[in-house]
Amino acid sequence: MSGEGALSVFAHARELERQGRSIIHLELGEPDFHPAAPVNNALKRALDDGKDRYCAVAGLPALREALTVYLQNTRNIKVSANHIVIAPGCKIALFMAMMALLEPGDEVLYPAPGFPAYPSITLGLGAVPVPFELSERNCLQPDPDGIAAKITPRTKIIITNSPGNPTGTVYTDAVQRRIADLAVQHDLFVLSDEIYARIVYGDRFISMLSYPGMEERTLIIDGFSKSFAMTGWRLGYAIAPPRIVAALNMLAVNTYTCVAEFTQYAAIEAPRRSRGRRVANGGRVRHASSAIYPRPQPRSWLSLHFSRRCVLWLG
Numbered sequence: 001m002s003g004e005g006a007l008s009v010f011a012h013a014r015e016l017e018r019q020g021r022s023i024i025h026l027e028l029g030e031p032d033f034h035p036a037a038p039v040n041n042a043l044k045r046a047l048d049d050g051k052d053r054y055c056a057v058a059g060l061p062a063l064r065e066a067l068t069v070y071l072q073n074t075r076n077i078k079v080s081a082n083h084i085v086i087a088p089g090c091k092i093a094l095f096m097a098m099m100a101l102l103e104p105g106d107e108v109l110y111p112a113p114g115f116p117a118y119p120s121i122t123l124g125l126g127a128v129p130v131p132f133e134l135s136e137r138n139c140l141q142p143d144p145d146g147i148a149a150k151i152t153p154r155t156k157i158i159i160t161n162s163p164g165n166p167t168g169t170v171y172t173d174a175v176q177r178r179i180a181d182l183a184v185q186h187d188l189f190v191l192s193d194e195i196y197a198r199i200v201y202g203d204r205f206i207s208m209l210s211y212p213g214m215e216e217r218t219l220i221i222d223g224f225s226k227s228f229a230m231t232g233w234r235l236g237y238a239i240a241p242p243r244i245v246a247a248l249n250m251l252a253v254n255t256y257t258c259v260a261e262f263t264q265y266a267a268i269e270a271p272r273r274s275r276g277r278r279v280a281n282g283g284r285v286r287h288a289s290s291a292i293y294p295r296p297q298p299r300s301w302l303s304l305h306f307s308r309r310c311v312l313w314l315g
């Protein structure tokens with residue numbers, strides 16, 4: 001496996017701050033607001049009420065129910081609470097999903113540039129990462145023909161990430177439909193990382209779960225970090241077809257047992273407050289990547305490339 005550049009730069013920047021330097025952070029994708037007051041108040045209440053015990057492995061039923069309503073309202077997808085597994089962070093949900101699906105030698109198609117964990121986890125599980133390019137020529141959209149050309153009998157998963165890190169690209173309906181068709185045609189899983197689904201600026205976000213034939217082969221990875229400004233709470237979830245949910249629960253049993261009870265009680269307040277298509281607080285995300293590619297559209301976007309050093313020198 002390999003590390004994550006953003007986390008190394010973050011650690012270095014924090015050390016410089018400890019030494020008294022003033023740093024502008026552009027490395028991690030972190031909203032520049034904090035969780036809504038009702039969420040924080042619910043956390044205090046949960047602690048006062050003694051919600052500090054072991055709890056259900058898959059997550060509190062009330063939180064999973066709240067998520068089903070939220071997903072229906074904001075993403076127009078119907079999922080059962082039984083298909084949701086709460087995890088300590090989106091990254092753990094991603095890791096468990098890949099562990100549940102992959103055998104050594106399987107191939108995983110993933111977007112490049114993309115979130116570094118995709119190829120790293122793939123390699124860690126003895127599988128083979130196969131990048132598909134998001135080129136500037138193609139407005140940073142995946143090219144379904146290019147993806148089709150890379151599918152082999154060993155391909156197991158196509159990873160999608162819309163809106164994407166680091167490009168900010170919201171995949172078009174046509175592109176997603178073609179990817180869904182490929183998944184059905186070749187009997188593949190789609191791992192749809194939808195952590196930025198609520199951070200869209202005018203584009204239309206459609207979940208990969210919405211397309212025909214996708215219910216039985218889509219795993220959605222999402223969490224509270226970005227949409228609800230709860231990065232440090234370490235709270236994510238996977239939505240999976242029933243045949244995979246059992247494997248995710250087995251992995252949870254054998255690793256973290258359950259997510260902190262008080263965190264989950266408080267988190268119920270976050271999706272409850274969300275109705276529209278955008279992030280609840282109308283907030284902004286301080287993120288180098290969203291500064292790089294705002295709303296990519298043909299001939300109308302600006303590309304700024306920051307180097308790792310440039311970010312540090314700002315301090």
Ligand SMILES: Cc1ncc(COP(=O)(O)O)c(C=O)c1O
Binds near residue numbers: 195231235
């Ligand atoms: C695309 C993508 N997926 C997953 C994650 C991880 O989210 P979490 O902090 O909830 O583990 C991030 C974090 O930056 C991300 O950008």
